[in-house]
Each structure stands twice: as C-alpha cells, then as structure tokens.
Amino acid sequence: MSDNTDKVKPVDRKVPDAQAHLDNVPTTGHSWDGIEEYDNPMPRWWLYTFYACIVWGIGYTIAFPAWPMISGATSGILGYSTRGELAQELDAAQAANAAINEQLVSVAITDVADDPTLQQYAVNKGAAVYRTHCSQCHGSGAAGAVGFPNLLDDAWLWGGTADAIQYTVMHGIRNEDDPDARYSEMPVFGEILSEEEIEQVAHYVYTINGRDAIDPELAQLGAETFQYECAACHMEDGSGNVDMGAPALNDAIWLYGGDLATIIETVTYSRYGVMPNMGARLTDAEVAAVATYVHGLGGGVTESE
Amino acid sequence: MSSTETPPPNLYAAREPIFPKRVSGRFRNLKWLIMLVTLGIYYVTPWLRWDRGPGLPDQAVLVDLANRRFFFFWIEIWPHEFYFVAGLLIMAGLGLFLFTSALGRVWCGYTCPQTVWTDLFILVERWIEGDRNARIRLLRQKWDARKARLRITKWVVWMLIAVATGGAWVFYFADAPTLLVDLVTFNAHPVAYSTVALLTATTFVFGGLMREQVCIYACPWPRIQAAMMDEDTITVAYRSWRGEPRGKHRRQHEKVAAETRTATAGGQATAPTDLGDCIDCNACVNVCPMGIDIRDGQQLECITCALCIDACDEIMDKIGKPRGLISYMALTDEEHERSGEPKIPVWKHIFRARTILYTVLWAAVGVGLMVALFIRPDLSITVAPVRNPVFITLSDGTIRNTYDVRLRNKYGEDRPYEITITSDAMLSVEAEGSDDGLVMVPADSTKLQRVYVMAPPDSAAASRAVTDLQIWVEDTISGERAVKDTVFNGKAD
Numbered sequence: 106m107s108d109n110t111d112k113v114k115p116v117d118r119k120v121p122d123a124q125a126h127l128d129n130v131p132t133t134g135h136s137w138d139g140i141e142e143y144d145n146p147m148p149r150w151w152l153y154t155f156y157a158c159i160v161w162g163i164g165y166t167i168a169f170p171a172w173p174m175i176s177g178a179t180s181g182i183l184g185y186s187t188r189g190e191l192a193q194e195l196d197a198a199q200a201a202n203a204a205i206n207e208q209l210v211s212v213a214i215t216d217v218a219d220d221p222t223l224q225q226y227a228v229n230k231g232a233a234v235y236r237t238h239c240s241q242c243h244g245s246g247a248a249g250a251v252g253f254p255n256l257l258d259d260a261w262l263w264g265g266t267a268d269a270i271q272y273t274v275m276h277g278i279r280n281e282d283d284p285d286a287r288y289s290e291m292p293v294f295g296e297i298l299s300e301e302e303i304e305q306v307a308h309y310v311y312t313i314n315g316r317d318a319i320d321p322e323l324a325q326l327g328a329e330t331f332q333y334e335c336a337a338c339h340m341e342d343g344s345g346n347v348d349m350g351a352p353a354l355n356d357a358i359w360l361y362g363g364d365l366a367t368i369i370e371t372v373t374y375s376r377y378g379v380m381p382n383m384g385a386r387l388t389d390a391e392v393a394a395v396a397t398y399v400h401g402l403g404g405g406v407t408e409s410e
Numbered sequence: 411m412s413s414t415e416t417p418p419p420n421l422y423a424a425r426e427p428i429f430p431k432r433v434s435g436r437f438r439n440l441k442w443l444i445m446l447v448t449l450g451i452y453y454v455t456p457w458l459r460w461d462r463g464p465g466l467p468d469q470a471v472l473v474d475l476a477n478r479r480f481f482f483f484w485i486e487i488w489p490h491e492f493y494f495v496a497g498l499l500i501m502a503g504l505g506l507f508l509f510t511s512a513l514g515r516v517w518c519g520y521t522c523p524q525t526v527w528t529d530l531f532i533l534v535e536r537w538i539e540g541d542r543n544a545r546i547r548l549l550r551q552k553w554d555a556r557k558a559r560l561r562i563t564k565w566v567v568w569m570l571i572a573v574a575t576g577g578a579w580v581f582y583f584a585d586a587p588t589l590l591v592d593l594v595t596f597n598a599h600p601v602a603y604s605t606v607a608l609l610t611a612t613t614f615v616f617g618g619l620m621r622e623q624v625c626i627y628a629c630p631w632p633r634i635q636a637a638m639m640d641e642d643t644i645t646v647a648y649r650s651w652r653g654e655p656r657g658k659h660r661r662q663h664e665k666v667a668a669e670t671r672t673a674t675a676g677g678q679a680t681a682p683t684d685l686g687d688c689i690d691c692n693a694c695v696n697v698c699p700m701g702i703d704i705r706d707g708q709q710l711e712c713i714t715c716a717l718c719i720d721a722c723d724e725i726m727d728k729i730g731k732p733r734g735l736i737s738y739m740a741l742t743d744e745e746h747e748r749s750g751e752p753k754i755p756v757w758k759h760i761f762r763a764r765t766i767l768y769t770v771l772w773a774a775v776g777v778g779l780m781v782a783l784f785i786r787p788d789l790s791i792t793v794a795p796v797r798n799p800v801f802i803t804l805s806d807g808t809i810r811n812t813y814d815v816r817l818r819n820k821y822g823e824d825r826p827y828e829i830t831i832t833s834d835a836m837l838s839v840e841a842e843g844s845d846d847g848l849v850m851v852p853a854d855s856t857k858l859q860r861v862y863v864m865a866p867p868d869s870a871a872a873s874r875a876v877t878d879l880q881i882w883v884e885d886t887i888s889g890e891r892a893v894k895d896t897v898f899n900g901k902a903d
Binding site for chain 2: 221248
C-alpha cells in the first residue's frame with residue numbers, strides 16, 4: 106500500500122449514489138444514441154386528476170354547446186350561446202347607461218359642456234355613432250368630400266351651434282321623410298338666365314372671396330345680375346344666409362368646387378344635397394351625442410359668437 | 411412479450427407519506443428567520459399607510475386594477491409606464507439565474523412560497539400531532555376520538571392560515587381597511603370572495619396535502635434550475651468519500667479494535683475499522699421534507715433546504731467527528747478532496763465569469779430602472795397629429811392642423827394646464843372648448859384634448875409641406891412643463 110492509498114479511500118468501494126438508485130428503475134426500452142428513457146410511474150393523484158377532467162369534460166359537453174351536428178351543434182342544457190352572452194352584455198351596457206342617456210336628452214345640448222362627465226360621455230358615444238352612421242358620406246375623419254360638407258371647418262350651411270347641428274342631424278336636409286327637414290332650393294338658372302348671363306355671374310362669384318377676376322369685364326357685368334338674382338339668398342356681399350342654407354360665397358370653402366367651370370355648372374343646374382333625417386334611425390340620446398361630437402371637432406360655434 | 415418476463419411496472423404510484431422530523435441548527439434558524447420576514451412582509455404590507463395627499467389612496471402598496479394605477483410608497487406607476495414592471499420581471503429572471511448558478515436551488519430551499527408555507531404547515535402539524543414518530547403512529551393507528559380530535563384541530567388551524575393567506579392577497583388590490591370591513595360584513599365584491607376562496611383552497615391543498623408533490627411534479631423550476639447549475643455551483647451534497655462505507659456498528663468495531671490492540675500490546679489493529687464516518691443513523695433522511703436520501707447524490711427532488719446538514723452536524727458532534735459530512739459544496743470539490751488537493755475557496759466558486767456576467771446584467775437593468783424612475787417627469791404628454799385629414803382650410807383661408815394631446819394629471823385635484831406652441835413660423839394655437847388656452851384636467855386622470863394650430867392664409871407655413879413646431883404643456887400650479895416635437899402640414903405636397 107502506498108502512502109496515497111492510506112490517505113484516500115479506495116474508489117472501488119460500493120458507493121450508493123443516484124446511479125445505483127436509478128439502476129432499479131426500469132426503462133421504456135427505447136434508446137436514442139444511447140440515451141434511454143426511465144419508465145417512472147406517474148403519481149396516482151395525477152391519474153385521479155385526469156379522471157376528474159374526463160368527468161368534467163363530459164359534464165361540460167352536456168351543459169354547454171359542444172357536439173357538431175348536421176346543422177348547428179348541440180345547444181347544451183344551460184342554454185348558453187356566445188350570441189346570447191353578447192346580447193346580455195349589450196343590454197347590461199344599455200341599462201348601465203340609461204341614466205346618463207336620460208340626462209343627455211333632458212339637458213339642453215348647449216349646456217352639455219358645463220358637465221365634464223356628461224360632455225366626455227357624449228363625445229365618446231357621439232364618436233361611435235358618427236363612425237357607424239355618418240362616416241359613409243362625411244368621411245371617417247369628418248373632412249367630407251365634394252358635395253358632402255367638411256364638418257371640421259368653421260363654415261356651416263345651416264348653422265354651427267350645437268343646437269343647430271342637433272336639429273340638422275335629427276331632421277336632415279331636403280329629404281322627403283321628415284316634414285321638419287331643413288329645406289331650401291336654388292333655382293335652376295339654366296332655365297332663367299342666358300348662358301352669357303350665367304357666365305358673367307360666375308365670373309363675378311369667382312371674385313367675391315377676394316380672388317382676382319379671370320376676366321374683369323365679364324365679372325363687372327355679372328355683378329349686376331348677381332344683385333338681382335342671387336343676393337336675395339346669398340346676400341349682397343355673398344356672405345350667405347344660414348337660415349336658408351345659402352352658402353357663403355365670400356369664403357375659401359367650396360362644397361362643390363370653386364373653379365369657374367364648377368361655378369357655371371352649379372349656377373346652370375343648381376345643387377340639391379340631401380341628408381337623411383337621422384332622428385328616425387337614432388335615439389334622441391344618440392342624436393344629442395353625435396351633435397356634441399361634431400360640434401367639438403373644431404368648427405363648432407357657441408351662441409355668444 | 412411473454413408472461414414469463416418480469417411483470418410490467420406499476421403505471422401509477424401512490425404518494426409516500428413524509429414525516430419530517432424536528433431539527434435544530436444554523437440552517438433551520440436561518441429558515442425560521444426567512445419565514446418570519448417573508449410572511450411578515452406578505453401579511454403586513456397591505457396595511458402600511460402612505461399619505462399622498464387628498465384624492466389619492468393612502469395605501470403604501472396598492473395595485474389599483476380598476477383605475478389602472480400601481481402605488482408603491484412614493485412611486486406611482488401609470489399604464490404608459492408599464493415598462494417598469496417589465497424591467498422588474500427581467501431583474502427577477504436574471505436574479506434567479508444569478509442565485510441558481512452561484513448557490514443552486516437556494517430559491518426553492520428558502521424563499522419559495524411553496525417551501526415557506528409548507529414549512530409553516532409542517533410546524534403546525536408537528537405542534538398538534540407530535541414529532542415524526544408520533545405522526546407515523548397516528549397515521550397507522552385506527553380512527554378514534556383522539557385521532558379525530560388531532561386531525562380536525564390540525565385541519566382547522568391549516569384552514570385558518572389558508573384563509574389568512576388568501577385573504578391577505580386581495581388587500582393588495584383595494585384599500586385594505588375598507589375591504590376588510592366589506593369582507594366581514596358580506597358587502598365585498600364577489601370577485602374578492604372568489605379570489606379569497608381560490609387562494610385559500612390552493613394554500614390548504616398545496617401546503618397541507620400536496621407539499622413535495624408540487625415541487626416534484628407541478629413546478630417547472632426544478633428542471634430549469636438544474637440546467638442552470640454547473641460543477642462550480644454551491645449546493646447541498648454528501649461527502650460519500652468520507653462517509654462510506656456507512657455502518658451502524660462503529661462502537662462494536664472500535665471496541666473490538668481496542669481490545670485487539672490491547673491484546674497485541676501495541677501491535678497493528680486488524681479488526682474491521684475501515685467504516686466511514688456515516689453511521690447510517692438516517693437523521694438526514696428523517697428530517698427531509700422531500701422524503702429523499704441526500705446520500706443518493708444530486709436529485710431532482712432536492713430543494714436544498716439544508717435541513718439534512720443541520721441533522722447530520724448534530725450527529726457528528728455527538729459521535730465526535732468533524733461536521734460537514736453533509737454540507738454546502740461544489741461538485742468540483744469532490745475531486746480535490748478525494749485526491750487530497752487543497753480546497754478551492756468558496757469565493758472562487760461564486761465569483762466566476764458566469765455569475766459576474768449575471769450580476770452585471772442584473773445591476774445594469776436595475777440602474778437603468780432607477781435612472782428612468784428618477785428622471786421620469788411628473789408631467790408627461792403625448793402628441794398625436796391627426797392625419798385624417800392632415801389639414802383643413804377655414805373660411806378665411808387659414809390652414810389648420812389638429813393634434814390629439816393626451817394630458818395626464820397625477821395630482822389628487824383638478825388642475826389647469828396651459829397649452830402653447832413655439833415655432834419659427836407664424837402659427838397660433840387653440841384648444842378645443844377653451845378660450846384662453848387653459849385646459850382643466852380632472853384629478854388623477856388623463857384627458858384627450860384636441861389642439862388646433864393655425865397658419866394665416868398664404869403664410870409660409872400654410873404653403874409649405876411641413877413646418878416644425880413644439881407643443882408645450884405647462885402645469886399652471888406647479889410650473890412644470892413638458893414639450894413634444896411635431897410638425898405642421900401645409901398645402902404643398
């Protein structure tokens with residue numbers, strides 16, 4: 106025996122270690138590149154949990170819609186459906202909002218802004234109503250299109266106060282469904298004036314908002330015709346008349362276009378924009394909400410102004 | 411397969427009941443201390459108060475899910491600052507890497523809630539039913555009045571702890587004193603009751619009934635942590651080279667050896683005295699809460715709670731052998747000790763490239779979060795230019811852009827904020843619904859404010875494609891300001 110083996114215990118002694126313990130565990134018999142898989146038993150509680158899950162699964166398929174049939178699926182004895190749940194949630198939301206909707210209807214629309222909570226509710230609700238019912242014509246950003254007014258700017262055909270907007274939304278414009286709809290009709294001047302006179306008046310209208318005349322002579326001639334034929338509604342200075350839905354001609358905003366050809370077309374054939382009476386489709390609260398929303402888009406006018 | 415081969419193994423195994431014996435020692439004391447501190451933190455924290463002024467909650471730690479606020483003493487986290495939570499989770503992950511590579515499953519053994527509560531439940535069990543032998547007898551004996559009394563008492567105490575545990579959890583999510591009154595007067599929200607019920611059930615089942623089964627079969631950490639350990643990791647191990655071969659009859663052997671020595675008058679002993687230091691007393695097995703034998707080597711089941719170290723040290727003291735037959739050591743220590751080389755000092759095991767890297771990463775994230783927290787402005791805004799449409803023309807030819815500005819009022823009172831702009835171009839600003847540029851933001855809330863910026867007709871900004879501008883928001887009470895760069899879109903493409 107060397108000194109070394111005196112100090113260190115011989116390695117060949119039987120040392121019970123993890124390997125010895127595991128040698129007693131059977132393997133599955135599979136071997137991948139020498140790696141084998143132990144076949145340890147599963148814990149029994151796991152088995153019971155598994156059985157419990159099976160029982161739960163059977164109960165679940167009885168209680169809830171589950172098995173696909175030829176048309177549809179088994180409905181389940183609890184009568185649950187996702188559609189029904191949605192309907193319930195919508196009803197619950199309606200019920201939860203009933204009080205504030207009532208408040209929105211009862212408060213004068215011009216006073217909604219005095220109550221921040223009501224104001225915020227109206228703006229959020231109005232935004233949803235707008236996207237659903239208004240954006241088709243006025244655009245998702247409310248910037249409008251040719252013939253469909255931009256609701257962001259400060260030009261209003263029928264008034265930009267909150268209550269004027271509310272009236273317009275409620276009754277619409279020039280529709281045949283609502284006797285209270287806003288109504289006015291520009292004459293078809295093609296049947297009244299000669300083409301020459303129409304051209305002259307168009308040249309004049311072109312200059313009203315401060316643009317340089319294309320042909321000063323024609324514009325000069327058109328000025329007189331304008332005073333006779335147009336000023337009754339559009340006013341002598343072309344500032345328009347909100348009560349008659351007569352657009353201002355002295356501003357930078359043109360609903361159908363401000364180039365000469367379009368002005369001639371408008372004067373010759375007239376325009377007849379129609380808006381549905383949304384009051385027939387929306388609740389009073391929704392009308393008030395969407396009016397509040399539109400009023401807050403940047404063009405809204407307050408009474409004092 | 412024929413029937414003559416070995417019978418198929420059992421597919422399922424019943425749980426072996428485990429009766430951890432009481433033990434005392436330095437690691438047991440450390441675990442008591444850690445249990446006291448962690449449970450104390452858990453139960454007491456929701457009751458700490460912290461004055462934040464009027465209109466804001468005075469609970470020091472509060473997760474206000476309904477209003478999407480997280481309060482932690484002087485820190486208030488709003489939803490847009492959720493990255494702090496993400497950062498803390500990253501730190502928790504790196505911290506686990508660090509501790510596991512340095513000290514093995516130290517999380518499992520000392521601070522994991524499963525371990526702490528199981529320890530508490532075992533303490534109760536031992537207190538009511540007696541120590542290991544008494545509990546084994548109780549399990550084996552027939553049901554009688556005494557057994558029923560002990561079992562019911564134990565279950566009732568466990569249930570009280572479980573209810574307190576589940577109950578404490580919900581206090582983190584609402585004003586604790588109010589919620590406590592609501593809970594006991596049956597006025598609390600059903601979610602509070604169902605949360606308490608669920609956590610009571612899991613505490614009772616996991617801490618009282620399942621215990622080590624959770625660690626062995628349900629928890630992913632043992633697998634992941636095993637992958638993060640290496641041969642330098644300090645962990646609980648048995649010095650088989652010192653303990654083996656184990657034997658119970660040491661005294662007899664030594665007695666025989668002594669007699670032989672006397673008889674041969676100073677001659678060499680020839681009796682079998684080559685037993686190792688392990689006297690196979692099973693003290694290490696009896697105290698193990700996982701029901702394993704550490705002498706079998708490294709095992710998945712071992713949570714490194716170190717109670718076997720305490721148990722073995724006690725025995726070694728009694729038989730007059732040096733402590734440390736079972737102790738914390740690294741796997742590389744075995745080679746050195748077997749060959750008699752000098753031991754690698756513990757600090758060399760702990761300070762290696764890997765742990766230093768984890769520490770650096772962990773600290774970097776932590777420092778980053780601290781810096782972010784301290785430079786975080788009290789007033790923060792977001793500015794989103796409205797792109798639909800990018801600009802509109804007003805009746806006088808003015809070009810107008812709209813910006814959605816989100817204002818956040820973190821104070822417990824309504825505050826007026828002033829919105830202004832700076833720009834090289836001639837631009838003016840208005841806020842929707844405001845005549846003077848002042849916008850009221852209700853207490854402790856955000857407000858989405860439409861802000862309009864106008865360029866006069868035919869001005870440079872109106873004609874150009876884009877003009878730079880800054881939108882400023884000033885808290886008119888505190889004087890704090892926030893600014894965002896944005897652009898103004900003119901008519902040019």
